[in-house]
Amino acid sequence: MSETTHDSAVAMSAPPSPDDGLSPAQLAQKYGLSQSGARPSLPQYIGQLWERRHFISAFSSAKLTAQYSQAKLGQVWQVVTPLLNALIYYLIFGLLIGTRNGVPDFVPFLVTGVFIFTFTQSSVMAGTRAISGNLGLVRALHFPRACLPISFCLMQLKQLLFSMVVLIAILLGFGQLPTWSWLLAIPALLLQFVFNTGLAMVMARLGSKTPDLAQLMPFIMRTWMYASGVMFSIDKITEGKDIPGFVTVLLDWNPAAVFIDLMRFALIDSFKASQLPTHAWALALGWAAVVGIAGFVYFWKAEERYGRG
Template identity: 75%
Template sequence: MSQVLHTPPPTQVPAGDDLAALAARHGLTVSGARPSLPEYVRQLWARRHFITAFATAKLTAQYSQAKLGQVWQVMTPLLNAAVYYFIFGVLLGTKHNVPDYVPFLVTGVFIWTFTQSSIMAGTRAIAGNLGLVRALHFPRAALPISFALQQLQQLLFSMAALVVILLCFGVPVAASWLLALPALVLQFVFNAGVSMIMARMGAKTPDIAQLMPFVLRTWMYVSGVMWSIDKLTKKDHLPHVVTVLLETNPAAVYIDLMRYALIDSFHAHQLPPHVWATAVGWALLAGVGGFIYFWKAEETYGRG
């Protein structure tokens, strides 16, 4: 007597379009799907407390293993300024052409360090925090923004030392110091925007983080941190396009604005034409453009 085994017919797997229709019919959505831009902004604003707390925690932990602790927040840019003073001010004689050279130099170093550190931290914002990105659901833009905020907090600590240096070198307190506030706000928006651009690029190609120190060092040398762009551009040997590029360089623009606000010997005629409009333009271009550029790749962060 033989026994016939009846094998059930194979289950039909719905096609891709059928699966999408089935998911939509039951109210299912793609996990980690990119929200609309207004919704993304709303989600980011809802997590503003996380952004500030994350930035503060990273700042506190940054020098936790060093014996001097948070003192290095001020010592690092000061030591850099001392090295630049010896090389450019003493050996190359730059200080003879610039009034109040020490305040001029220290202000440039502090403001440049803010931009440099924000961009470097932003480049590693996604690639260096994959565990957090993959474990929790939150707008990924919170990471590069929080790193830029961390560097702003560090700059504010350094500004206390900068004020002491200004006073020690005879720079008087003036009402123009209040201009430092809008200048810092514009620079923060610019830094955060560039950080988001670099965060997306660094998430896709982590090797960019190894290249950025060389790019940033070159950028620093053409941004007038150690020398006066105004003195150089007044010479006739420079092509006009080079003069325009030097004067509209965003890093140089924010450095010049801070020098104009804090140093009484740095006058308005040393600023590039329409400097405030240029500063606002760079902040909007980098801030809004960088935010949209980062948002467009929201679904890809932490994948693969």
């Protein structure tokens, strides 16, 4: 009997395997195998992020230190940059255009607006490049990709806290003495951080597939800044003008303007509650919850695709 005939006879006489008839997916499930790089469930993903909380903090600190490592003034630029922007806006808008007219304590008003909007602007810009600008790290190591946009937003928060020291000095220099309302700055900043992080995650996913988006974002952010009352009082600009109702709603519900106004209300005595949008704290909480949660889920949905292709 030939060898081929012998092998066929052995195969025919062998007992059937319990795996016969199972699909590849069923076989993988039976033996506890999982797809390489598969997206974890949302609770598992949150748990993985919590396990890497020390990495997120250390990574943000390292990025913050390295950001100005080549400059002679080093970390001083964290404060000098927004101050220079505030000075330029004061010269152009405050003096030349006259937006300071009718706005008490215009310098604290302006500097607060610049610092708070810069927090959102820098977070969004850093989030846009969080994946596309760190492809080497993404492809070399396995970790929840959300660590990157969260780290960059945490870095911007730390940078803002450095700047707040200078902001407080400016407030004191212009006669703004500490009051209990200053404590309201803490929840306002926390809500803004959650909002910024959610928005940064949205931009991180979009920027991972469209790197050119990073070139477009400065123009979008500049337009957003002009609509957020950073250099002027929205109430004074719109006072006595026939503005469509939907435009007024958009201005009042603008999240950047809401967070700026809350910080001004907390820190500046002359900025009264009547200048806040209706239900300002509810708006801030709503923006933080909706954008924070939706942005996190939107980013997680594409977890297995980051760094591929």
